[in-house]
Amino acid sequence: MMGCTPNATFSFALFGVLVGLIVSSPVSAVSCQRAGDTIMANGFEQSPQQAFYVATNGSNAGQGSATAPWKTIQYAVDTVAAGDLICVRGGVYNELVTITQSGSAQAGPILLQSVPGETAVIDGTGLPIPDGQYGLLTLIDASWITVQGLELRNYSTASTANVPIGLYVTGAGTQIRLIGNHIHDIHTTANGCAANAFGLKVDGTRAPQSINQLSIHGNEIHDLTLGCSESFSLDGNVENWEISANRVYDTNNIAIGAIGFEGIAPNPAFDQARDGAIRENTIYNISSFGNPAYGNEYAADGIYVDGGTRILIERNLVHHADIGIEVASEHAGRTSSDVIVRNNIVHSGNSAGISIGGYDSSVGGSLRVDIIGNTLFRNDQANTGSGEFQIQYHATENRFINNIVHAGTAGYLVNAFTTDSSLPVELDENLYWLDAGGQAAWVWQGVEYASLAAWRSASGQDANALFDDPEFLAPAGFDLRVQPGSPAVNTGINLGAGVVGTSDFAGNLRVMGGAIDIGAHER
Template structure:
């Protein structure tokens, strides 16, 4: 199914450090179990044709599993339910792992594991082993139609490079899995070097003939992780037709959200990449690798990272106080991230670059057909890495950068295309540039220009670009909407709905008449 065919449901608003964000509502609140089915997908799915079973800390596995006679262990429940059944888990601490190896079916319905309304079941990994060297507190292996909703997963740790703790792990193949409204925190590796790994939420499509597909990861909070060389939330291998929507990822020491390819997770390179996906309406902040033993004192952690993925839309996310805001690249020579759209995102107050494409060196892969439109980049590169607001590195071809507000930090670097290894790394047009209190710098194929006119003449790009104050409402809060008199209002190119998308970062209609604004917001 193409990305454009995916839909998700009701929308609401929350505030993050003064910036409004709209994203998918993930469930209805009810005081009964099971709770009503969510509406994340336009088609919906949750068929509950079976029995409701209960688990509680005061139960016993010799019970019937009814509300009055609950089971004690989640694993016992997983081993004794079938398609269409619901496992309703009462609040309390469960010091156990949950491995789900039998799922639902299209005909009989999903298996649903969910928290009892207004109660918090906690899976605590303190003292638990890590089977096979890599496992999750909750693991779904080769299953279809399973929902995991409303749990807290915590305290799964290792001090060994031979062990990889994961909060929630989806592996093998399967379709119709939904991970909704959970909190995953304090998953940690204290081992040193880049052989040390831990993950908050990891998805590995490891099969050749079958993928992990129709996957929804929504409304989760993932935080306070110690990751080594790994990601807070990661999709890798043979994974397709997926959504990562409305999650909050923060306070971790490596990448926030990753969509990855060509790592050998799937047995054939032809299917070994996350593809046909949506990363939308997420809030990502407080992400840095500075001081991470795997990186030392490097600002290398992305808020959102597509490394070898294809046909992915990244839209309406708010990313702030991270190292690299959004990066689309490939770490593997001869491979690229391709056909990715990055639109209507806010990226601000980063330690390093706001948005980056292309490989980090001449010996790795790159980016092709990446379209970056209607984003607002503000006050990134605070650590004076001089990578700028928008960076183009090696092996970047046939990309587009248009309708973006680019407002530099004290470094003044607006565009940093430093390599010159391709004839046209990106088609640049109708961007609004501003450098307050510093000399502006556009670097194109290694040549630095300090005026917009010089940059346009030297690069042959951005002929309709503007150099002016975007007139943000408030840069302290911040509120990165613009005032009605801003040159961003009505100043963009209307590239059409398939490219610019239906909504801006606040959920307003993007195309209103013939004009379109520059930046992440539409008036």
């Protein structure tokens, strides 16, 4: 058994550098102002070259001023220059918008936003889907762009040949901010796994040029019919990114995905979403059950790393999803690698709370995944047998430490059902419990054990684990903070800030007085 010390093979010190390059707290909506005024954009002071206006009652023959606005958003994005601000008045715009222009470091970004206090709606009702795959708003090889406060809705297809997308970023580019947008009712009604739709999609399709310095913050994405695709995905040559404070709900497939090895980038060496963070998102009501592409399978993840690398997943709330968080690869011989999953809460899922490893022996797996300080509560509500923590095929050098694992009456706490690895994961310092009336179960190498002592003896794991009531404050209301006398308090192991983080789920200090609690909350 490996010791509970920071894993030297991880390069998590990189997260502080790579994620630090991204503006982690995007500024709120700027006022639509004329030239010469100073605004804040993307974390730096900017004097916009011009502020232009669009309104549904405008004319593209006008000046683009507040009193003589343009009529279409497309005309505006084709006309402005680096540093300009496009203020879109409230109303419905039935058009596809494509941005190929860029801002610059010198002049500043091009900002496209709703006028504060109003909502500009890009509505796809009746519009075509060019090239088989397109967004209501599409950025192609664009850099230094901010899109803020727009609503994108009603884009659909009944054909497997077409893929509707709410907001689509493709090609290569840098310094892209997608902030506070509302994306909903994007649908495919076609059947089978050739049917696809996305709420928000980022494809890095060039190499070595990447999409980088990307911030996706504070967006609301919901009511999507997706076929075999994700609500929200990063795929291909995408690096140095942050997905934060978004709300994704009521969709029939995966909520947030970071993907690799799909052939999106032309050079396989660059074909991975990497060096990014997924933090402080709220995800719920995510299920593929009844999705024609899946039938009656509970296969939709709240957060899915499928072939990504060097990714941090922290302080997210995922509930009522099929699988809360999954780290794996769907491609044989490939892995998701060097991923930290820490300080998250996952509850009330239909299947597994957290899952690692490939779903089948013919696909890939997970390598060097640290699952640290999470709270898993009453998952596997559909009694799939997956349990709270599931270990599947081709899992190597992973760790599961300092987690609260509280099962429902189904009782499955850890489910390592495969026999392809003698040590797929190291487990220790975990706190296990289950609801009254259930029978505790741990599975190792496909054999089920009914007590912590038997589990420990068979697996060689969890030498310092506890089987005890974590004493949540109000579990009926999903307040999963622990009471002062909880056995979780000060009984975890501190693996260092690079692994356990500096903030708990609620933003409090992760380590207090030199001690760390088990679970996502620090007392």
